[in-house]
Amino acid sequence: xxxxxxxxxxxxxxxxxxxxxxxxxxxxxxxxxxxxxxxxxxxxxxxxxxxxxxxxxxxxxxxxxxxxxxxxxxxxxxxxxxxxxxxxxxxxxxxxxxxxxxxxxxxxxxxxxxxxxxxxxxxxxxxxxxxxxxxxxxxxxxxxxxxxxxxxxxxxxxxxxxxxxxxxxxxxxxxxxxxxxxxxxxxxxxxxxxxxxxxxxxxxxxxxxxxxxxxxxxxxxxxxxxxxxxxxxxxxxxxxxxxxxxxxxxxxxxxxxxxxxxxxxxxxxxxxxxxxxxxxxxxxxxxxxxxxxxxxxxxxxxxxxxxxxxxxxxxxxxxxxxxxxxxxxxxxxxxxxxxxxxxxxxxxxxxxxxxxxxxxxxxxxxxxxxxxxxxxxxxxxxxxxxxxxxxxxxxxxxxxxxxxxxxxxxxxxxxxxxxxxxxxxxxxxxxxxxxxxxxxxxxxxxxxxxxxxxxxxxxxxxxxxxxxxxxxxxxxxxxxxxxxxxxxxxxxxxxxxxxxxxxxxxxxxxxxxxxx
Amino acid sequence: xxxxxxxxxxxxxxxxxxxxxxxxxxxxxxxxxxxxxxxxxxxxxxxxxxxxxxxxxxxxxxxxxxxxxxxxxxxxxxxxxxxxxxxxxxxxxxxxxxxxxxxxxxxxxxxxxxxxxxxxxxxxxxxxxxxxxxxxxxxxxxxxxxxxxxxxxxxxxxxxxxxxxxxxxxxxxxxxxxxxxxxxxxxxxxxxxxxxxxxxxxxxxxxxxxxxxxxxxxxxxxxxxxxxxxxxxxxxxxxxxxxxxxxxxxxxxxxxxxxxxxxxxxxxxxxxxxxxxxxxxxxxxxxxxxxxxx
Numbered sequence: 001x002x003x004x005x006x007x008x009x010x011x012x013x014x015x016x017x018x019x020x021x022x023x024x025x026x027x028x029x030x031x032x033x034x035x036x037x038x039x040x041x042x043x044x045x046x047x048x049x050x051x052x053x054x055x056x057x058x059x060x061x062x063x064x065x066x067x068x069x070x071x072x073x074x075x076x077x078x079x080x081x082x083x084x085x086x087x088x089x090x091x092x093x094x095x096x097x098x099x100x101x102x103x104x105x106x107x108x109x110x111x112x113x114x115x116x117x118x119x120x121x122x123x124x125x126x127x128x129x130x131x132x133x134x135x136x137x138x139x140x141x142x143x144x145x146x147x148x149x150x151x152x153x154x155x156x157x158x159x160x161x162x163x164x165x166x167x168x169x170x171x172x173x174x175x176x177x178x179x180x181x182x183x184x185x186x187x188x189x190x191x192x193x194x195x196x197x198x199x200x201x202x203x204x205x206x207x208x209x210x211x212x213x214x215x216x217x218x219x220x221x222x223x224x225x226x227x228x229x230x231x232x233x234x235x236x237x238x239x240x241x242x243x244x245x246x247x248x249x250x251x252x253x254x255x256x257x258x259x260x261x262x263x264x265x266x267x268x269x270x271x272x273x274x275x276x277x278x279x280x281x282x283x284x285x286x287x288x289x290x291x292x293x294x295x296x297x298x299x300x301x302x303x304x305x306x307x308x309x310x311x312x313x314x315x316x317x318x319x320x321x322x323x324x325x326x327x328x329x330x331x332x333x334x335x336x337x338x339x340x341x342x343x344x345x346x347x348x349x350x351x352x353x354x355x356x357x358x359x360x361x362x363x364x365x366x367x368x369x370x371x372x373x374x375x376x377x378x379x380x381x382x383x384x385x386x387x388x389x390x391x392x393x394x395x396x397x398x399x400x401x402x403x404x405x406x407x408x409x410x411x412x413x414x415x416x417x418x419x420x421x422x423x424x425x426x427x428x429x430x431x432x433x434x435x436x437x438x439x440x441x442x443x444x445x446x447x448x449x450x451x452x453x454x455x456x457x458x459x460x461x462x463x464x465x466x467x468x469x470x471x472x473x474x475x476x477x478x479x480x481x482x483x484x485x486x487x488x489x490x491x492x493x494x495x496x497x498x499x500x501x502x503x504x505x506x507x508x509x510x511x512x513x514x515x516x
Numbered sequence: 517x518x519x520x521x522x523x524x525x526x527x528x529x530x531x532x533x534x535x536x537x538x539x540x541x542x543x544x545x546x547x548x549x550x551x552x553x554x555x556x557x558x559x560x561x562x563x564x565x566x567x568x569x570x571x572x573x574x575x576x577x578x579x580x581x582x583x584x585x586x587x588x589x590x591x592x593x594x595x596x597x598x599x600x601x602x603x604x605x606x607x608x609x610x611x612x613x614x615x616x617x618x619x620x621x622x623x624x625x626x627x628x629x630x631x632x633x634x635x636x637x638x639x640x641x642x643x644x645x646x647x648x649x650x651x652x653x654x655x656x657x658x659x660x661x662x663x664x665x666x667x668x669x670x671x672x673x674x675x676x677x678x679x680x681x682x683x684x685x686x687x688x689x690x691x692x693x694x695x696x697x698x699x700x701x702x703x704x705x706x707x708x709x710x711x712x713x714x715x716x717x718x719x720x721x722x723x724x725x726x727x728x729x730x731x732x733x734x735x736x737x738x739x740x741x742x743x744x745x746x747x748x749x750x751x752x753x754x755x756x757x758x759x760x761x762x763x764x765x766x767x768x769x770x771x772x773x774x775x776x777x778x779x780x781x782x783x784x785x786x787x788x789x790x791x792x793x794x795x796x797x798x799x800x801x802x803x804x805x806x807x808x809x810x
């Protein structure tokens with residue numbers, strides 16, 4: 001592989017992607033300045049599906065609008081210069097290919113994916129994140145590869161302790177450098193981890209049949225960018241293979257399958273420019289474009305794709321009511337429908353979540369909600385003063401809120417299960433939940449009640465109760481409940497997520513510590 | 517005296533004897549509690565330490581010292597949920613001045629430990645100090661320890677606390693929903709691992725069990741500002757009362773007993789104190805405690 005300008009640019013963006021990915025974590029400050037959401041905010045597929053689904057504009061997606069304009073002007077450079085998944089494919093593509101292109105993927109296959117996705121968006125189901133290449137890459141990293149890295153790092157460190165005990169401390173500075181800058185803070189297991197990684201591996205495996213197989217035959221972002229690129233007045237010249245040479249056919253990773261350059265497939269990697277033995281090739285403004293088919297795919301595909309989207313939009317909305325009672329969304333999400341229109345399922349909120357409260361939905365939100373984030377309080381609770389998920393959400397599906405507002409946002413409401421909760425079920429004191437309730441006025445309180453103990457003696461026990469008006473459903477009570485497995489207090493979803501009442505004056509006062 | 521009364525009396529005497537003996541042993545050296553007051557928290561912390569004999573009495577040259585503040589909650593300094601960073605820093609400085617080789621500061625926090633270390637101000641207060649460690653808890657370092665207590669037979673305790681040459685307990689004085697107050701005795705929960713919530717079902721006895729096992733060479737209670745309600749994490753500045761006091765004692769029970777009075781309560785009102793006193797871990801009767809103004 002030669003180090004062309006495009007290559008260097010690709011590698012830099014891949015490095016940037018990985019650095020931002022690692023940076024998408026709490027590192028001692030309330031704010032994250034740069035997160036990997038930058039890639040989604042510059043993603044035209046995210047922009048188009050957002051516009052169609054939410055039917056409104058978001059300034060968060062301004063970079064994607066600029067990217068759209070740039071693509072209209074220059075062509076599909078994103079795929080050859082920026083896309084981190086494309087770069088990974090270029091790095092891993094086999095030198096000696098055994099297979100030949102898969103017929104089924106040719107033709108209009110990619111439109112059969114893109115059109116239903118966009119049409120479904122119009123009917124309020126935004127599924128684009130499922131097939132967005134950056135989302136696919138990020139989910140594989142977040143749900144499997146990064147936790148594995150963390151596990152390996154930590155297990156190695158723990159193993160060292162088991163071997164040499166406290167003498168390990170001699171190496172602590174080196175380890176803490178790695179831990180603080182590279183490893184995840186705590187080990188988390190995610191559902192759908194294997195599926196997420198399998199999708200990425202599948203895309204890599206497709207390289208066996210054709211270079212950039214995913215990019216030119218499947219990727220809906222690439223298809224969209226390719227369609228935009230058709231309007232670009234910038235092109236490789238000449239637009240055909242020269243009769244006397246034809247070397248470009250070997251060099252080109254995407255757009256020169258036939259004798260004529262496929263404008264919508266050219267990713268502007270400029271390999272042909274480097275390799276041309278005759279120095280005939282240039283990339284420049286060129287208006288007499290050849291090799292352009294009709295502007296829209298055949299009517300059959302267009303209508304069929306749209307009908308597919310419409311058909312898709314209805315049946316996948318089915319949800320099991322039983323799972324709905326525990327369907328808890330991140331803080332600030334007040335309306336489920338609105339959330340589904342905006343969420344790109346990139347997994348960033350789940351990566352950044354301070355206490356690992358957020359997990360991808362598997363079945364809980366129905367087929368339409370797969371990979372959308374939900375709070376599982378028994379595994380992790382929403383930290384009262386933390387606003388990170390809203391900070392990294394690329395589309396504002398989880399709104400960015402100042403801490404004092406976020407604290408009042410309602411995730412759900414806690415409810416005691418008297419058959420399990422110790423003071424009720426076993427007539428003994430506990431009150432761990434009250435202790436941990438972060439609401440300054442305490443949404444969990446207790447009262448002294450005279451009860452007959454199970455041993456027959458009358459005693460005073462502190463019985464907890466919920467003050468529903470000020471419970472924000474953060475879930476710390478359920479998380480810390482000392483019962484095994486099932487908790488004695490659980491958070492349930494509520495439709496009305498009006499923020500809890502304004503807290504008293506003192507709380508709003510300056511909260512910065514004197515050492516900040 | 518008939519036979520029955522005789523047996524009863526003998527039985528009672530046998531039962532009470534250990535407590536009585538301990539009582540007499542304990543009173544041999546009267547518990548000393550030093551109280552310093554002032555608005556310079558570093559200064560009053562030093563004064564309190566000096567009034568109980570100075571740090572050199574506890575820390576010898578080359579010692580590894582654990583300073584265990586309460587920084588369990590993601591609350592800022594003025595909300596009085598965590599030990600004041602200036603108090604912690606002053607204690608650490610005294611340890612270093614007394615010749616400590618290394619001072620380790622940590623707590624097994626309730627909220628996210630990264631946020632707790634930052635919000636409490638302790639991490640920043642100790643930043644850059646030579647020979648001082650302020651590390652997050654590493655779960656592999658909890659060691660199952662046989663306590664043979666009345667409630668807890670065994671529990672996981674933190675190895676750094678167990679292996680330290682000197683253990684200095686630096687709690688903040690505050691209200692608590694279940695134990696009424698949390699002071700020096702309850703601060704021991706910060707070196708406990710496992711599902712700590714479990715011990716709430718018999719908190720007083722469980723804390724006496726753990727405290728009986730752990731030697732606390734010195735207890736310094738931060739009462740520069742105290743949380744009077746909605747403890748242990750509070751969150752409302754209206755619940756905070758500024759007292760500008762620091763209390764020091766080698767007797768945790770006595771320090772707790774004195775600190776209780778700052779809340780307008782009596783030591784006997786706090787079951788944790790009573791349980792520890794009954795266990796012979798220290799003195800709780802205020803008239804048997806010598807309080808000196810430092």
